[in-house]
Amino acid sequence: MLTQTAVHSEVSRRPTLMPRRGPGSTPEATSSLSPIEHAMHLMGATMSYPRNSEIFGEDEAADYIYRVVTGTVRTYKILSDGRRQIGGFYLPGDIFGLECADEHSLSAEAITDARVLVVKKSALTTLAGHDAAVAQHLFALTGRELRRVQDRILLLIKSAQERVASFLLEMAERSPSGNAIELPMSRQDIADYLGLTIETVSRTLTSLESCAAIEVPTSRRIVLRNRSALNRLHG
Amino acid sequence: MLTQTAVHSEVSRRPTLMPRRGPGSTPEATSSLSPIEHAMHLMGATMSYPRNSEIFGEDEAADYIYRVVTGTVRTYKILSDGRRQIGGFYLPGDIFGLECADEHSLSAEAITDARVLVVKKSALTTLAGHDAAVAQHLFALTGRELRRVQDRILLLIKSAQERVASFLLEMAERSPSGNAIELPMSRQDIADYLGLTIETVSRTLTSLESCAAIEVPTSRRIVLRNRSALNRLHG
DNA sequence: CGATGCGTTGATAACTTTCAAATTTAGTGG
DNA sequence: CCACTAAATTTGAAAGTTATCAACGCATCG
Numbered sequence: 368m369l370t371q372t373a374v375h376s377e378v379s380r381r382p383t384l385m386p387r388r389g390p391g392s393t394p395e396a397t398s399s400l401s402p403i404e405h406a407m408h409l410m411g412a413t414m415s416y417p418r419n420s421e422i423f424g425e426d427e428a429a430d431y432i433y434r435v436v437t438g439t440v441r442t443y444k445i446l447s448d449g450r451r452q453i454g455g456f457y458l459p460g461d462i463f464g465l466e467c468a469d470e471h472s473l474s475a476e477a478i479t480d481a482r483v484l485v486v487k488k489s490a491l492t493t494l495a496g497h498d499a500a501v502a503q504h505l506f507a508l509t510g511r512e513l514r515r516v517q518d519r520i521l522l523l524i525k526s527a528q529e530r531v532a533s534f535l536l537e538m539a540e541r542s543p544s545g546n547a548i549e550l551p552m553s554r555q556d557i558a559d560y561l562g563l564t565i566e567t568v569s570r571t572l573t574s575l576e577s578c579a580a581i582e583v584p585t586s587r588r589i590v591l592r593n594r595s596a597l598n599r600l601h602g
Numbered sequence: 603m604l605t606q607t608a609v610h611s612e613v614s615r616r617p618t619l620m621p622r623r624g625p626g627s628t629p630e631a632t633s634s635l636s637p638i639e640h641a642m643h644l645m646g647a648t649m650s651y652p653r654n655s656e657i658f659g660e661d662e663a664a665d666y667i668y669r670v671v672t673g674t675v676r677t678y679k680i681l682s683d684g685r686r687q688i689g690g691f692y693l694p695g696d697i698f699g700l701e702c703a704d705e706h707s708l709s710a711e712a713i714t715d716a717r718v719l720v721v722k723k724s725a726l727t728t729l730a731g732h733d734a735a736v737a738q739h740l741f742a743l744t745g746r747e748l749r750r751v752q753d754r755i756l757l758l759i760k761s762a763q764e765r766v767a768s769f770l771l772e773m774a775e776r777s778p779s780g781n782a783i784e785l786p787m788s789r790q791d792i793a794d795y796l797g798l799t800i801e802t803v804s805r806t807l808t809s810l811e812s813c814a815a816i817e818v819p820t821s822r823r824i825v826l827r828n829r830s831a832l833n834r835l836h837g
Numbered sequence: 838c839g840a841t842g843c844g845t846t847g848a849t850a851a852c853t854t855t856c857a858a859a860t861t862t863a864g865t866g867g
Numbered sequence: 868c869c870a871c872t873a874a875a876t877t878t879g880a881a882a883g884t885t886a887t888c889a890a891c892g893c894a895t896c897g
């Protein structure tokens with residue numbers, strides 16, 4: 368089964384620490400944010416990471432929670448046999464780094480150049496200890512992440528077609544763009560996310576295309592043509 | 603792939619509500635428990651569920667968190683095509699019901715006759731809002747569950763042998779009994795947990811037995827004979 | 838004792854991976 | 868801007884793994 372993703376021994380230029388922003392100067396309106404996101408904006412710092420650079424490693428202390436501002440992030444784990452499993456893809460607005468109490472069980476990398484809001488976990492839990500609304504929201508947030516991961520489990524017991532169809536629907540759901548998806552990640556990323564090989568992912572996409580369920584104008588761009596067919600597949 | 607677990611349309615006798623216990627009358631020493639477990643003992647009620655009865659349904663309000671006192675519990679989800687995916691097995695001391703914010707995404711059933719401590723989620727989050735230690739613990743608890751689920755994902759991308767070996771090691775880890783495991787669940791439960799068929803689970807067990815890695819005196823009893831071989835498999 | 842549920846075993850089919858090669862795309866330097 | 872090289876993606880054929888279908892054994896329970 369060796370997928371053997373060439374381990375990214377790439378540029379690991381140091382991320383740039385951006386000046387801490389005060390309230391009111393955020394690029395997004397903080398008023399529409401949840402208490403936690405609001406707090407993250409107040410207490411956090413924005414960091415910039417170039418494409419393929421590491422945001423945190425599997426063994427690091429995991430004191431931080433992250434919120435994607437721009438770009439795309441992947442979390443992943445390298446298994447003992449060299450395979451790589453991707454834990455998730457995170458798009459702007461998504462929060463990652465929740466998955467562990469003490470240490471990260473995953474590493475995180477920027478798939479594209481990315482800006483990420485970073486805040487100390489302890490700052491959030493302290494806040495939660497003073498404000499039940501924050502506590503409840505923090506709890507709900509991890510609960511949602513938990514459910515997201517459980518949905519992945521449902522994905523992994525399905526066939527290759529179902530997995531790919533579900534992945535496309537999920538990405539379409541999360542992208543604003545309607546039926547056209549601009550994939551920030553490579554086929555290898557998708558394969559390692561779905562537990563398949565790149566060949567199977569590629570073949571499945573072509574088969575979906577020949578079913579007229581999708582269109583693949585370029586490898587990174589996919590248009591959903593027949594959602595009901597995809598929905599039927601993804602069960 | 604239709605595993606078609608005969609849906610448990612069994613006895614669904616009403617669970618028995620046990621009298622609420624006051625502090626100090628618990629069967630376990632509460633002193634060694636975490637703040638949350640302590641709170642659960644103070645605020646919760648113990649319920650009894652007969653074998654194969656439902657503890658909560660997928661659609662129910664999910665206002666509660668549960669802690670197994672005796673017996674074994676499974677959480678599961680029935681997919682649209684009839685397949686069943688088991689979310690997890692919970693042994694005495696384990697906490698379940700964390701997985702969702704608003705509604706359960708899973709159902710829960712007692713595998714054996716079980717007693718379960720039940721406490722309102724809102725009571726815990728309220729408590730967390732007053733006590734940072736509780737907030738932090740609650741956060742850590744869901745983080746741990748999150749990691750458990752992520753480990754399941756790593757399991758599901760592996761081969762049948764690896765999955766079964768990992769399952770056995772996990773169960774041995776969680777049972778007090780050392781190398782001998784008394785399985786409370788059926789082959790179908792194991793299959794639906796590992797994303798395999800009962801035939802494959804059965805075949806894999808026999809193959810592991812013929813490798814002298816395990817011994818299967820009775821179908822519900824498994825003895826680990828060669829842990830390093832199992833560890834090698836589970837990667 | 839026959840019915841029933843659970844687990845095992847066997848043969849075959851379906852699906853996915855593996856290995857290899859062709860093709861396309863992207864990046865670089867002239 | 869074009870040519871060239873490296874990387875990513877697609878495609879093909881063969882091998883390996885798991886599911887499916889079917890039958891059998893074994894225990895439990897009326």
